[in-house]
Amino acid sequence: MQWETVIGLEVHVQLNTQTKIFSGSSTQVGAEANSQASLIDLGMPGTLPVLNREAVNKAILFGLAINADINRHSAFERKNYFYPDLPKGYQTTQLEHPIVGAGIVEIELADGRKKNVRIHHAHLEEDAGKSLHEDFHGMSGIDLNRAGTPLIEIVSEPDLSTSEEAVAFARKLHSIVTSIGICDGEMSQGSLRFxxxxxxxxxxxxxxxxxxxxxxxxxxxxxxxxxALEVERQIDVLEDGGTITQExxxxxxxTNTARAMRSKEDANDYRYFPCPDLLPVNVSEAEIEALRDALPELPDTRKARFIEQYSLSSYDADMLAGDLNMANYFExxxxxxxxxxxxxxxxxxxxxxxxNASDLNIQNSPVSATDLGQIIVRLKDDTISSKIAKQVxxxxxxxxxxxxxxxxxKGLKQMSDSGELEKIVDQLIADNATQAQAYRDADENKRKKMFGFFVGQAMKATQGKANxxxxNALLEKKLTQ
Amino acid sequence: MAINQDTILRVAHLARLQVSEQDCEETTSRLNDILSMVDQLQQADVGDIAPMAHPLDVHQPLRQDIITETDIRAEVMPIAPAQEDNCYLVPRVIE
Structure with a gap:
């Protein structure tokens, strides 16, 4: 039987605001547990949320980046469920009236094929706290510092049909949200979750x-x-005559395994209703236009510019333009x-x-862009060879x-003094007279291989510093004399 | 639209409300009274009217993105029944 896979993604993107979506608490990562949880974040009675303008602006920027409709009127709803890291008993989110409507994200695959992935919508919501299950002797520990951190949830249409496409789409979203400066992109910190x-x-x-x-x-x-795991599992179940449970x-x-967590409650179980604490959000055409003017360069535009301005190959441009920090470093x-x-x-x-080997981001590179630029300058002005450049x-x-x-x-300057090099080459040929004679007697084809021996000796004698x-020129001249 | 006692118990569970068996019957009948009033409202023709998100023509004021809150852990944490290492402790929630 021939099976076909259908994939859709929901992506949570933490917005890099200073404060939470509904309170003035810091969103700084790494603070002591529960030191950044205000009465609002804790869901205390009598508090009122006030929406963060920056969170709204960043959501709109994302919408503009994917050519989506920006909804001038949006509204917040309560999604009700009980979990200890959600102190209010509901998540404040958007459902019927999200801020960002339908849009398009173009992905490019390894073989150069392009595909449009439709975005159903993107909405603003708050993150929950963290539950820690280790080291609390049978209990769970709750840290509410993350509670109320602004998120946008991006919901794609089921337009993806392979894991390669899904990953290309995820990478593209990562590239967009970091390029427009709305998310720090730190996946290991959970800044983007799929x-x-x-x-x-x-x-x-x-x-x-x-x-x-x-x-x-x-x-x-x-x-x-x-x-890959889930596709294989579903096909196995169906080919054995079973049915798939929505879960x-x-x-x-x-362990590279997956297990069912809970059967997905139907949407009604969340008993969504408009949040009475928050008024509808209005954005004016002028505000949207101001944000459009402020929209930073998008990855696709940057890639095209790199190809045009720097004559880079499409492959190099992709590698360098996809990540904003990488692009800035390169430039x-x-x-x-x-x-x-x-x-x-x-x-x-x-x-x-x-x-890669040190598992570092380019922002944390021990070698600054200025230093790498300087190494290249020294390579170009023949102060050092490319082999020595690696040492530097x-x-x-x-x-x-x-x-x-x-x-x-380290005395790594390339030796370009022809008098000195000539002496070294003369000495070398004298020391290896047999090989030199063999070279002279050999035919053109064999000579190529033998020539390498003398180059090696010369580099050895100069500790790799010879130009x-x-x-090459000196050896060629002297060996054929 | 009428609801039965099973629905009442299900919704009560989702909302973590305790409804005893003897209260269940009365609650069901009272909620059905409310729902029949809603049924009556549903008969109004509102086809040309856009749903309203708020009764007043006002919109959400927005806050500047500036830190205004301070660390209040020392005051609020002792209210919780159990805490350790700056965390609130709850019965283990993962299966």
Missing amino acids: DVNVSVRLKGEEKLGTRTETKNLNSFKFMERAI TRLFDAD AVVTQANDAKLAANWVTGELAARL LEACWNGEGSPDQVIEA PQQI
């Missing part, structure tokens, strides 16, 4: 199959694995080095590999000073 709705149906079937929802995935890798599932990254290196191609190679190559980068990475300091202190072009 709920994945998956169903399968026989190929050609119109009707959607029963879907399950796998909740709270906070990495692209986990998302890909969770989808919420929890993915465990450590700072270009400013310093005045060579976009080399800057792109070093940022996506040597530097990216080091960051390593030293800068280890905090041994600026590139020029490192080159000076490679000069060495």
Whole structure:
């Protein structure tokens, strides 16, 4: 049987405001538990929420970024359920009148194929607190610092049909929200969380199959694995003649397994009703236009600019333009080095590999853009070879000073003095007279391989500091004399 | 539209309200009285009227994004029945 997968995503994006959506409490991450929970966040009787203008603006910015309709009138509702990290007994959210209406996000896949993913809507809501299940001897600990942190929930249409598409879509959203500066993008801190709705149906079937929802995935890798796992499970169940139950599932990254959490309560169970504490939210056309004017460069525009302005390949432009911090770093290196191609190679190559290996973001790179730019300048003016440049980068990475300091202190300057190099080459040929004679006797094809031996010896003799072009030229001349 | 005692008990459970068996009958009948009044309201023709989010023509004032709250943990935490390591303690909630 041929099966077809249908995937839709619900994405929670924490907005990077200073304060919570309905109170003046700080949203700073890492504070002592419960030190940033005000009477409003605690749901104390007699308090009234007041909406944060920045949260509204950031939601609108997202809407503008995906070409969505911005609803001039939106309203908050109460979603009622009981859980200890939700002290009010309801989540203040939007349902009937979300602030952001339908929009489109374009994704690009590895083979270059493009696809439009429709966004059903995006709404404003508050985050819940955190339940901690370890170290409280059989009890759960509740930290309400996160309660009331502003979120937008982005709901896609079920337009995705593979885990690759789902991940490309998730990455694109990450790129958009960080580029327009509404979210810090720290996935490991839960700044973006993905709920994945998956169903399968026989190929050609119109009707959607029963879907399950796998909740709270906070990495692209986990998302890909969770989808693969769920698709396989559903197909197994159906091929064995079973039926899929609509349920919420929890993915465990450590064991690469998932299990049913609870059967999804039907929407009525949340007993939504308009929140009587909050008035309808009105935004004027002028406010929307002011935000449109302030909308930062979007990833797609930046990618096109990088290709145009720096003559980068589509692949390099993708890597560099997708992440705002990466893009800023790259442009700072270009400013310093005045060579976009080399800057792109070093940022996506040597530097990216080091960051990856150390699990670091580019914002936390031990080598500043200025330093990397300086290394490239020294490479271009022939002070150092590219092999030595890697050594300099390593030293800068280890905090041994600026590139020029490192080159000076370690004596890494390339030897370009032809007199001195000539002496070294003469000595080398004298010391290896047999090999030199063999080279002269050999035919063109064999010579190529043998030539490498002499280059190696020359580099060894100069600790890699010889200018490679000069060495090549000298060796060629001397060996054929 | 009329509701029965099962619905009352279900809604009571969702709202974590205790409704005893003897109260259930009376509650059901009183809520059905209210619902029959709603039925009457439903007969009004409101086809041309947009649903109203608020009875007054007012809208939500917005707050500047500035920290105004301070740490009140020392005052509020002792109200809770159990606490440890700056956290409120509750019966274990995960299965």
